[in-house]
Amino acid sequence: MPILGAHVDSSGGLHNAFERAKAMDADAIQCHPTPPGFWGSPKLDETRIATFKEAADKYGHPPFYFHAVYLINLAGDDATLRQRSESTLTGYL
Numbered sequence: 001m002p003i004l005g006a007h008v009d010s011s012g013g014l015h016n017a018f019e020r021a022k023a024m025d026a027d028a029i030q031c032h033p034t035p036p037g038f039w040g041s042p043k044l045d046e047t048r049i050a051t052f053k054e055a056a057d058k059y060g061h062p063p064f065y066f067h068a069v070y071l072i073n074l075a076g077d078d079a080t081l082r083q084r085s086e087s088t089l090t091g092y093l
Helices: 016-023 048-057 079-092
Strands: 003-007 027-033 064-066
Touching: 016 027, 016 064
Parallel strands: 003 027, 027 064
Antiparallel strands: none
16 A cells, blocks of 8 residues: 655644644655754754654654755855755754
8 A cells, every 4th residue: 555645744843743644644744844944953852852752652653754945955056055055954864
């Protein structure tokens, strides 16, 4: 059976994406861990990680993917843009 996923709102915390995906009957989740026009990586701490893991356990560990910000451009000539792009993408990984 194919996996059907959805791009899900993660406002209020990444852990909220699980319940929102379940409400849509989505089998997989994609979300922005930060605003899509924001340079930077998600800020994770032990509490956020634990809350995310609890939600993943509750909802059966569906496939969960991050959608990178719209600003990334690794092929441009602008060195500052390239550095920001590399830094942000590395932080997402």
